[in-house]
Amino acid sequence: MREYIAFTKKEFKENLRNYKLFSLIILFLVFGIMSPLSAKFMPDLIAHFAPTLKVTTAPTALDSWTQFSGNISGLGASLTLIVFCNILSNEYSKGTLVIMLTKGLSRSSVILSKFSIAVIIMTIGFWLSFLCTYGYTMYFWPTENLNHIIFSAFNLWLINIMYITILILGCVLFRPAFASVLLVLVATLILSLISIPKQIAPYTPNFILSKNIDLVSGKVAAPEFIIPMIVTIVISIICLLLAVILFKKKAV
Numbered sequence: 001m002r003e004y005i006a007f008t009k010k011e012f013k014e015n016l017r018n019y020k021l022f023s024l025i026i027l028f029l030v031f032g033i034m035s036p037l038s039a040k041f042m043p044d045l046i047a048h049f050a051p052t053l054k055v056t057t058a059p060t061a062l063d064s065w066t067q068f069s070g071n072i073s074g075l076g077a078s079l080t081l082i083v084f085c086n087i088l089s090n091e092y093s094k095g096t097l098v099i100m101l102t103k104g105l106s107r108s109s110v111i112l113s114k115f116s117i118a119v120i121i122m123t124i125g126f127w128l129s130f131l132c133t134y135g136y137t138m139y140f141w142p143t144e145n146l147n148h149i150i151f152s153a154f155n156l157w158l159i160n161i162m163y164i165t166i167l168i169l170g171c172v173l174f175r176p177a178f179a180s181v182l183l184v185l186v187a188t189l190i191l192s193l194i195s196i197p198k199q200i201a202p203y204t205p206n207f208i209l210s211k212n213i214d215l216v217s218g219k220v221a222a223p224e225f226i227i228p229m230i231v232t233i234v235i236s237i238i239c240l241l242l243a244v245i246l247f248k249k250k251a252v
Contacts, residue, residue, distance in 0.1 A: 004109040011117040021121050024083050028125030032132030035067035040140050061141035068133045069212050084118045085181045088171040107248045118164045147218045155208045158232050165239035172243045205232045
């Protein structure tokens with residue numbers, strides 16, 4: 001436990017030095033601010049630049065959360081993967097990992113520390129982004145009430161953690177950074193294909209993404225998300241355990 005804490009501190013300081021912490025948080029903040037702003041002013045922009053297009057409905061708070069959900073699950077998740085895709089390949093290229101392992105650092109501590117730092121940074125950025133969206137949405141639409149906003153955001157946060165665990169597994173399996181991102185894309189495609197049958201769809205992580213806004217609007221009840229959440233957590237645990245087990249056997 002002591003070496004895990006020490007290595008995690010070292011990773012945190014390194015992410016401060018290479019600006020990964022600040023860059024990812026700033027990007028998430030931009031998403032958090034732009035989601036309600038784009039929802040609020042997009043009709044005006046369309047009317048100005050494309051007057052032939054008619055916007056028949058006024059923007060609502062739900063539009064703001066729709067923007068937030070799309071930005072976080074799309075660009076937010078993608079940028080998180082890009083930022084951390086070299087989380088092990090840099091150690092391989094510099095040779096620092098071999099030195100630390102020969103000094104007695106356990107391999108499980110390496111993986112768990114890398115995972116922890118990625119989750120911590122993503123979590124800070126994610127919830128700051130959520131607070132920005134929440135604040136601006138309340139400012140623009142103070143009288144509108146939506147359902148389960150925090151629970152909805154928590155589900156998106158779980159999905160991002162699942163992506164990180166798959167990325168960590170990819171970093172263990174493949175040395176090139178792009179290969180780990182490719183594994184996440186393949187895993188996402190597989191989950192999407194599994195979700196096609198209507199009998200299976202309500203129990204997959206894709207249900208969280210596809211029905212997230214329906215949860216906020218009240219079209220879907222919160223208990224329907226329990227099983228997809230459990231499946232998402234199980235997938236995350238399996239990927240992290242596989243990463244630890246395989247890294248222990250991997251030649252560095």
